[in-house]
Amino acid sequence: MIKDQPDFMLFVAFLALGLLGIIISVILTRRRQQSGRPMVTEGGIDIATIVGLMAATTMFLTLVGPPAPEYLSAEGLVIVLGGSMAVTLIGHPLQDVVGSLGTMRLTFLPPPELTRRALLKLPKEQGKYADLDKPLLTPAEQAKLVQDLQVAARVTRNAGRYGMASGIIGALCLVVGWATTTQPAWTPEATVALLPLLYGTILCEWICRPLANKMDRLGELLLQGE
Incomplete structure (x- = not known):
């Protein structure tokens, strides 16, 4: 204000x-x-x-x-960041989580192959670079890079969703704890009204959704023979 x-x-x-x-x-x-x-x-x-x-x-x-x-709240950061990291590990194989950290750099440093293709569309630029018409990646390398980007995007997207869910769970826990200890007018019925939302959010976002994501990914790995 x-x-x-x-x-x-x-x-x-x-x-x-x-x-x-x-x-x-x-x-x-x-x-x-x-x-x-x-x-x-x-x-x-x-x-x-x-x-x-x-x-x-x-x-x-x-x-x-x-x-x-x-x-600034240390408790809030622990709940959101810690919860997001923990549930991300539940929802994804470790190799995907670790690999996505390296792949995220491509959001700042895009693959040179994209730059080469963009320059290739400009006739005035073609004479400035040698071997501009030769791809920098083999088809197999390109397919692997695309797969890594898709996996990293999925991990990052879910990590953000888990972070938001962790924030909601933390807020509900703090509201219930604050109200029951500092508000004399707070009744047990009011607590019961909030607890189902807390339980449902934990079940959905911390257990069912991440386990479903991991099962989907494990199925993909089996189909890929990895």
């Missing part, structure tokens, strides 16, 4: 930075699309990923403000 003029000016500054980051990202994307240039820099770094993360961080700081100790 903004209480004085300095806080208001700081809020406006962060808001302007966030909007500027989004505008820059949109402009760069449109210019590269119109010119047919690849959506990576010459060093291979994906501009959209970096600008998007910076804009998201700035927008978050705009909402909460830099000096916001009320938004």
Whole structure:
């Protein structure tokens, strides 16, 4: 909540930075699309990923403000991050979890093969690079890379879902604990009204869903002969 003029000016500054980051990202994307240039820099770094993360961080700081100790909670981080990591391990084979950590770098450093293909579409660029028409990956290597990307995307997507579920579970636990110990008017019936939601969320997001994901993945590995 903004209480004085300095806080208001700081809020406006962060808001302007966030909007500027989004505008820059949109402009760069449109210019590269119109010119047919690849959506990576010459060093291979994906501009959209970096600008998007910076804009998201700035927008978050705009909402909460830099000096916001009320938004820092060790217990909350343990519940969300710890729960997300634990349930991700339940829901995926260890090799998928470890492998996805390395594959995530491709969101910042896309495969050179994508850059080669983008340059190949530009006749004026073809003469600047030797062997531009030769693929950098064999069909087998390309198939393996696509498979790794799909697995990493699945692990990352589920980790985010488990993190959100862990946050909900943590919030329900804290509400029940806080109400039963500090609120005299809180009745046992009110607690019973929340507990089914807590139990159902734990059953769905911490047990059934991750086990189903792991069974699906194990079936895929059996079909692939791995």
